[in-house]
Amino acid sequence: MTPVQKLAGLVVLILVAMATSFGAAWQVQDWRLGRVVTEQGAQFETDLTAIGNAAAAQARTEQDKRLATEQQLAALDQQHTKELSDAQRKQALLRDRLATADVRLSVLLDATDSASGCNMPATPGAVGVVHATRRAQLDPAHAQRIIGITDAGDQGLIALRACQAYAKEVSTPK
Template identity: 55%
Template sequence: MSPASWKLAGVLALLLVTAGGVWQVQDWRYGRQLAEQAGLHQDDLNAISNAAAAQVRADQAKRLALEQRLSASEETHYRKLSDAQKDQARLRDRLATSDLRLSILLDAADPTSGRSVPAGTEAGGVVYGGARARLDRRMLNELSELPTPAIRD
């Protein structure tokens, strides 16, 4: 081998070593960039996850507050309904056992029959005709447990 070929081989080896070194440095830099990018991506994912968890907690708190309001409203409604049913049953019992007497004041004339009611009619008296039928329907509707009238007027 001639000295020129040794020089050429040395320059070629030097170029290979330099290219390998540059390649290695590029690999390190690219790896560092990928690691930084992965870290930023992980930070973004954590932020998104935290925001979603906060939203879920807020929605659960709203749902719980709504459930509590509905429960209180339902309890109040149930209590009112139960009290009304008890009052209605008590009134029915009092009417059935004649503990409660109804007195009805009518105008001087019954508008449907054209007859006048005597002024001396007492509370224990009997009212006949259309006025009695209207009174019976009204009493049935007021004392009925049904939400709709028992007898339509």
């Protein structure tokens, strides 16, 4: 074997050793990078699960708040509907009593007004239960109109209270 052949064999041996070490280093780096990527993937999966659980818990909390508010509003609505129907029933009963003359609406008269022309006595008599005030009865048709006006006013006040309760319930932070 000649020195050139020895040198060529040595160069080939060095190149083979370098290629083998380069391949081994490449494989080790691939294993390390694969492990890092796997660890990052696992951490990402854990983080994603935690974020999903937190979002689901917050959504449940918000849904529970919404359901509680809806239930409170439904209860308020029932209460105000009952108040409205009670007021309407009372007004209808009063209108019926006025129509059948069971009840008569009257107004107080000014005792000092001589122009009223009412000859009702200001002092109680032996037979009546007048309390020293002069009163005049209203015409039934006028009484019916007055009752209608007060009925509309009562319904408006009940509706206003319902709106105020709704606005308060919706705007109050929980």
